[in-house]
Amino acid sequence: MVKIAVIFYSGYGHTEKLANAVMSGVESVHETTPHLIAIDDEGNISEENWQRLDEADAIIFGSPTYMGSVAWQFKKIADTSSKRWFNQDWKDKIAAGFTNSASMNGDKLSTINYMFTLAMQHSMIWVGTGIMPANSTKAQRNDLNYLGAFSGLLAQSPSDAPPDIAPPKGDLETAKLFGERVAEVCKQWNHVHNS
Amino acid sequence: MVKIAVIFYSGYGHTEKLANAVMSGVESVHETTPHLIAIDDEGNISEENWQRLDEADAIIFGSPTYMGSVAWQFKKIADTSSKRWFNQDWKDKIAAGFTNSASMNGDKLSTINYMFTLAMQHSMIWVGTGIMPANSTKAQRNDLNYLGAFSGLLAQSPSDAPPDIAPPKGDLETAKLFGERVAEVCKQWNHVHNS
Amino acid sequence: MVKIAVIFYSGYGHTEKLANAVMSGVESVHETTPHLIAIDDEGNISEENWQRLDEADAIIFGSPTYMGSVAWQFKKIADTSSKRWFNQDWKDKIAAGFTNSASMNGDKLSTINYMFTLAMQHSMIWVGTGIMPANSTKAQRNDLNYLGAFSGLLAQSPSDAPPDIAPPKGDLETAKLFGERVAEVCKQWNHVHNS
Amino acid sequence: MVKIAVIFYSGYGHTEKLANAVMSGVESVHETTPHLIAIDDEGNISEENWQRLDEADAIIFGSPTYMGSVAWQFKKIADTSSKRWFNQDWKDKIAAGFTNSASMNGDKLSTINYMFTLAMQHSMIWVGTGIMPANSTKAQRNDLNYLGAFSGLLAQSPSDAPPDIAPPKGDLETAKLFGERVAEVCKQWNHVHNS
Numbered sequence: 001m002v003k004i005a006v007i008f009y010s011g012y013g014h015t016e017k018l019a020n021a022v023m024s025g026v027e028s029v030h031e032t033t034p035h036l037i038a039i040d041d042e043g044n045i046s047e048e049n050w051q052r053l054d055e056a057d058a059i060i061f062g063s064p065t066y067m068g069s070v071a072w073q074f075k076k077i078a079d080t081s082s083k084r085w086f087n088q089d090w091k092d093k094i095a096a097g098f099t100n101s102a103s104m105n106g107d108k109l110s111t112i113n114y115m116f117t118l119a120m121q122h123s124m125i126w127v128g129t130g131i132m133p134a135n136s137t138k139a140q141r142n143d144l145n146y147l148g149a150f151s152g153l154l155a156q157s158p159s160d161a162p163p164d165i166a167p168p169k170g171d172l173e174t175a176k177l178f179g180e181r182v183a184e185v186c187k188q189w190n191h192v193h194n195s
Numbered sequence: 196m197v198k199i200a201v202i203f204y205s206g207y208g209h210t211e212k213l214a215n216a217v218m219s220g221v222e223s224v225h226e227t228t229p230h231l232i233a234i235d236d237e238g239n240i241s242e243e244n245w246q247r248l249d250e251a252d253a254i255i256f257g258s259p260t261y262m263g264s265v266a267w268q269f270k271k272i273a274d275t276s277s278k279r280w281f282n283q284d285w286k287d288k289i290a291a292g293f294t295n296s297a298s299m300n301g302d303k304l305s306t307i308n309y310m311f312t313l314a315m316q317h318s319m320i321w322v323g324t325g326i327m328p329a330n331s332t333k334a335q336r337n338d339l340n341y342l343g344a345f346s347g348l349l350a351q352s353p354s355d356a357p358p359d360i361a362p363p364k365g366d367l368e369t370a371k372l373f374g375e376r377v378a379e380v381c382k383q384w385n386h387v388h389n390s
Numbered sequence: 391m392v393k394i395a396v397i398f399y400s401g402y403g404h405t406e407k408l409a410n411a412v413m414s415g416v417e418s419v420h421e422t423t424p425h426l427i428a429i430d431d432e433g434n435i436s437e438e439n440w441q442r443l444d445e446a447d448a449i450i451f452g453s454p455t456y457m458g459s460v461a462w463q464f465k466k467i468a469d470t471s472s473k474r475w476f477n478q479d480w481k482d483k484i485a486a487g488f489t490n491s492a493s494m495n496g497d498k499l500s501t502i503n504y505m506f507t508l509a510m511q512h513s514m515i516w517v518g519t520g521i522m523p524a525n526s527t528k529a530q531r532n533d534l535n536y537l538g539a540f541s542g543l544l545a546q547s548p549s550d551a552p553p554d555i556a557p558p559k560g561d562l563e564t565a566k567l568f569g570e571r572v573a574e575v576c577k578q579w580n581h582v583h584n585s
Numbered sequence: 586m587v588k589i590a591v592i593f594y595s596g597y598g599h600t601e602k603l604a605n606a607v608m609s610g611v612e613s614v615h616e617t618t619p620h621l622i623a624i625d626d627e628g629n630i631s632e633e634n635w636q637r638l639d640e641a642d643a644i645i646f647g648s649p650t651y652m653g654s655v656a657w658q659f660k661k662i663a664d665t666s667s668k669r670w671f672n673q674d675w676k677d678k679i680a681a682g683f684t685n686s687a688s689m690n691g692d693k694l695s696t697i698n699y700m701f702t703l704a705m706q707h708s709m710i711w712v713g714t715g716i717m718p719a720n721s722t723k724a725q726r727n728d729l730n731y732l733g734a735f736s737g738l739l740a741q742s743p744s745d746a747p748p749d750i751a752p753p754k755g756d757l758e759t760a761k762l763f764g765e766r767v768a769e770v771c772k773q774w775n776h777v778h779n780s
Contacts, residue, residue: 043462066468066469066472067465067468067469067471067472067475067508067511068345068468068504068507068508068510068511069459069465069468069504069507069508070465071465071469072433072462072463072465072466072468072469073462075457075459075460075461075462075465076462078456078457078458078459078462079456079457079461079462081457082456082457085457088717091715092715092770101343102328102330102331102343103328103330103342103343104299104300104330104341104342104343105299105300105303105304105342105343105344105349106328106330106343106345107304107345107346107507107511108300108304109300109302109303109304109305110304110503110504110507113500113698114458114459114500114504116701116711116736117458117459117497117500117735117736118457118458118459120458120713120714120735120736121457121458121497121735123713123714123715123735125710125711125712125770126701126710126711126712127710127711128705128708129705129708130676130677130708132673133297133298133301135297135298135299135301135351135353135354136353136354136355137353137355137356139353146299147298147299147300148296148297148298148299148300148301149300150263150301150302150702150705150706150708151302151701151702151705154300156330158330158331158332158334159330159331160331160332161332185677185710188774189773189774191776238657261663261664261667262660262663262664262666262667262670262703262706263663263699263702263703263705263706264654264660264663264699264702264703265660266660266664267628267657267658267660267661267663267664268657270652270654270655270656270657270660271657273651273652273653273654273657274651274652274656274657276652277651277652280652283520283522286520287520287575302702302706305698305699305702308503308695309653309654309695309699311506311516311541312540312541312653312654312692312695313652313653313654315518315519315540315541315653316540316652316653316692318518318519318520318540320515320516320517320575321506321515321516321517322515322516323510323513324510324513325481325482325513327478345507345510345511345513346506346507346510380482380515383579384578384579386581458735491733492718492720492733493718493720493732493733494689494690494720494731494732494733495689495690495693495694495732495733495734495739496718496720496733496735497694497735497736498690498694499690499692499693499694499695500694523687523688523691525687525688525689525691525741525743525744526687526743526744526745527743527745527746529743536689537688537689537690538686538687538688538689538690538691539690540653540691540692541692544690546720548720548721548722548724549720549721550721550722551722
């Protein structure tokens with residue numbers, strides 16, 4: 001069994017929905033034990049959840065893109081992880097990241113690049129989406145990887161759309177596929193085979 | 196009068212179309228002398244065009260996003276500019292950038308961030324789009340700044356769409372507005388007033 | 391007169407020292423009114439200081455590099471600035487940034503790139519250091535721009551050096567020069583001439 | 586056995602020296618077959634070398650940082666890899682990167698971030714240095730990871746130092762350790778054990 005933690009902050013529920021989709025992808029892979037960890041509005045998680053991060057074989061980071069990068073609550077967790085960094089406790093864990101924002105492009109890549117930088121300081125090993133984009137003239141909004149995301153999973157929710165309708169179905173399906181990929185990579189890395 | 200150079204590489208014509216739209220925005224502003232400079236397929240421009248860059252008050256950089264950054268032909272021009280860098284010949288010129296790629300998001304921000312880094316080595320002063328994004332549920336593909344671009348101008352052309360139909364009208368109108376903004380900023384910086 | 395605000399977070403005093411050096415550069419330029427604003431440990435500033443940011447002609451951002459980007463307290467200020475972003479209240483202000491961390495390189499550029507992204511969302515105009523690096527075999531630690539910083543001002547303080555001895559003199563002098571440059575650019579942009 | 590390709594461009598010999606150091610690290614690990622591939626001054630490699638990249642289990646990218654990113658010759662190889670990208674031929678290979686430039690900091694991180702973006706488009710899996718930085722007051726220039734590099738391997742050669750004396754010994758030893766790490770990660774990923 002491999003342990004996979006999805007840790008995220010969600011301000012209005014869209015990133016939570018995305019986190020759940022990633023989780024469903026992780027869960028669809030045999031021999032995985034997923035944990036979903038929500039960062040609270042003050043940028044904290046419980047001691048028990050810090051322990052789950054420490055024990056995880058893979059950590060998937062999630063945050064909305066606010067003002068061009070991760071939410072401050074996510075950054076507070078990142079800053080708090082500095083003791084783990086000092087001891088390199090998370091070394092060689094698998095890492096990946098996802099984000100949601102209102103614009104098609106926006107600065108979502110800035111958010112993913114930050115998560116990557118964080119993971120590299122922890123000496124983790126980074127895996128991206130592994131999904132080719134849907135970008136021909138026939139492409140539809142609900143196609144897999146319509147946004148064209150490589151380094152991490154990107155989703156888009158219109159600025160006035162509540163989380164019961166956004167991100168759209170296609171982004172959530174892409175998120176599920178992304179969760180599957182991270183889980184499979186984590187298993188191969190840890191030499192865990194499907195039964 | 197302020198002199199504004201738009202230097203770009205275009206592989207298939209989409210970025211050229213975008214460059215023309217940026218030019219039309221520059222031209223719509225009084226007291227500007229625009230120059231359009233196309234980088235050839237070997238990554239070269241004429242000596243006369245190097246001189247135009249040297250004399251420009253603003254340089255707007257354009258390139259498709261290929262494999263996650265500027266085309267190599269654009270990078271060759273950037274590398275060749277190292278003598279100007281050594282002498283800081285372009286110091287205090289206004290700088291800005293634009294790019295086109297097939298996906299809505301893709302790694303377009305990586306391309307703009309590179310152009311910014313290049314401009315900063317030259318001690319130029321960077322201006323972005325200054326246009327708010329169209330990202331509500333009512334947003335249409337041809338709205339201004341539908342992609343949600345801040346640091347530089349982003350456009351999207353489907354992978355199989357020829358340049359006579361892509362980038363779409365809205366992206367070209369956004370590019371025109373962006374050209375206007377760079378020209379106006381260049382004029383204010385150089386204390387040139389509309390007649 | 392131009393109003394120039396330096397807003398920073400400092401965890402242990404090194405970035406504060408750097409902020410003071412930047413301030414001294416700003417102050418050395420005639421016709422400037424500088425304001426120094428310290429972000430508190432909870433990521434807040436007073437209403438009066440928000441007003442000073444709103445009234446400023448230039449805002450210089452400062453933060454240590456913690457875990458690969460700005461401190462969460464700085465990011466909280468950035469997130470709180472979203473109302474200003476929505477109204478584009480800071481449009482066309484001059485922007486610049488500085489950071490300090492323990493390593494020579496580290497991920498300092500990631501911090502500056504984030505500050506740039508933030509400024510671009512606010513439609514501000516970005517200015518870098520404009521100082522050539524000292525990087526020949528004869529270069530000494532206290533030379534101007536020994537680290538080789540372009541997009542923003544970088545300083546380095548050894549992990550165990552208290553702020554009374556770090557960052558070193560050369561980095562502080564570079565910071566002063568950087569403050570001067572931002573002030574001069576702000577004056578030219580606002581058509582304010584030395585008396 | 587795992588096959589590990591180191592592909593690099595070197596303008597003046599410093600990056601080549603770094604590539605050799607990375608190679609020596611790879612070679613020190615049992616059960617590896619290393620290949621060193623030099624990109625020529627026109628940005629080309631032989632068909633045989635393209636085949637070696639296709640067959641490799643890990644690809645380590647190397648380039649000097651010129652004008653804020655990889656040399657154009659390296660970018661030309663990246664652009665030429667677009668057919669492999671289209672077929673996702675390099676999917677799930679291990680990837681890593683290294684760079685050299687004259688300044689301590691400079692824009693080296695921009696170069697590594699580009700190599701990462703390239704690797705992500707190819708759906709490769711990224712590994713960084715995994716080495717803690719030497720950044721206390723006692724740190725010496727020839728300590729391991731004196732520059733403080735995480736996402737990729739960074740080296741520094743003074744602008745006027747020929748490759749027989751630069752990068753310095755400590756950077757080369759760090760590069761060797763980095764090569765070892767990539768090889769070990771590649772072996773674990775491919776379930777190859779030391780004999």
